[in-house]
Amino acid sequence: MQAEIITIGDELLIGQVVDTNSAWMSQKLDDAGFEVNRATSIHDSGEAIKDAIREAMGRAKIILLTGGLGPTKDDITKHTLCELFGTKLVFNERILEDVKSFLKGRVKNINELNRGQAMVPETCIPIPNPVGTAPIMWFDYEGAVIVSMPGVPSEMKTTMEHEIIPRLKQKFRTKVILHQTVLVFNIPEAVLAEMLTEWEEQLPADLSVAYLPAPGKIRLRITGRGNNETEVRSKLDTVTAGLEPIIGQNIFSYDDVQVQEILGDLLKKKGQTLAVAESCTGGMMGHLITSVPGSSNYFKGGVIAYANDIKEKVLNVKAVDLDEQGAVSQAVVEQMALGAKTLLGTDYALATSGIAGPAGGTADKPVGTVWLAMASPEGVWSKQFQFGTIRERNVQRSAETALIMLVKHLEGLTIAQISQL
DSSP states (O other), X not given: OEEEEEEEOHHXXXXXXXXXXXXXXXXXXXXXXXXXXXXXXXXXXXXXXXXXXXXXXXXXXXXXXXXXXXXXXXXXXXXXXXXXXXXXXXXXXXXHXXXXXXXXXXXXXXXXXXXXXXXXXXXXXXXXXXXXXXXXXXXXETTEEEEEEOSSHHHHHHHIIIIIHHHHHHHSOOOXXXXXXXXXXXXXXXXXXXXXXXXXXXXXXXXXXXXXEETTEEEEEEEEEESOHHHHHXXXXXXXXXXXXXXXXXXXXXXXXXXXXXXXXXXXXXXXXXXXXXXXXXXXXXXXXXXXTTXXXXXXXXXEOOSHHHHHHHHOOOHHHHHHHOXXXXXXXXXXHHHHHHHHTOXXXXXXXXXXXXXXXXXXXXXXXXXXXEEETTEEEEEEEEOOSOHHHHHXXXXXXXXXXHHHHHTTOOHHXXXXX
16 A cells, blocks of 8 residues: 655755654554655645645555644645645634643643644544644545644654554555565675675565665665565565575674664673774764663773874883884784773773874875774784775774674684675
8 A cells, every 4th residue: 555755844845854754654654564655845835735745646545744733824734735625624622622631731821823723624534632732634535545744753653653553554455564674794785786686586576675775884675565474574584594695794683773782782692891992983983882771781981092192001002013003003903902901801892093084094094094903802803994085984884893893703703704704
């Protein structure tokens, strides 16, 4: 069953507010078996709203709108829907009582603007809004369902979860839609696609694959559709297993999770601890690790050693190596990792040192040159990378790649195997 989303508001088009509603709604609709074929943002104009709805009705049976339902004059969605569907606004006593109940204790008196929220199109089915004053309006029109909801994310989400999706599932029969996400690192998109050519050609007709690239990693999303959930899941499991002999060592998860979550789970299961020493990443590794709730169970802390004297005085990096080989070198990054491991008394330590850019590169060490090191109970290991010329990407890739390397080690890969990735 096809659905479309229309978000209304000039603030979305001028970049003042980011449209998070469409992404959230699309995910929830997909989970419920509805396929979103388009999401459109339009400005606060009656003609724009009417045109968008008319066009959407030519493509989909479900049209969901957010925005323009406030009590002020710039909120015109209700009036526009009346014009589009040839109806008028009528007073709804139940909605007024809901508004009064919501505002009780928040305002002293209900003013006319608040009362105006109880005026709804005569031909709609009004749905109460338990977390706001704007009612939700459901229209059955020419075989389609059009639902208008507030643009406030908390109000829209409550409405979608508790009212709209249950009603849509009751009204429409949907197919099963399941996704399997495989997270792959350190293989460029074009190279990965070439490696998987034969695998893709053998996919069943009701399965599809999408490549979702990000710096240093790719989310490979396999989608299955059908009428029987067990059968769809079985097909997904079979084709996913076929990836292991092709790119197995470059897969770091079969779930759509972050590498820091995977790392945290592994360290907790093994009862081991981690520290970091960061130069070019400037705290990004520590930030990623501590973004996971409960990370204090395995992460002891880190040192941001940006200046050479801090590397020397705090992490015991040898001055001669800093002078002769430079901060971005194998000798220095390995000593940084060992220094952090010793200083914080952990099982493992990760270290980064590189030239993030956009300046600072040389002929021998161009921008994007990064050394990563891992100190473990067995010793220390390091590897040089060349990430590119964009500073933000270099910082992010350095931090994530270091975490991935430790994940692969904890999963059982040898240093020789990790070096080949």
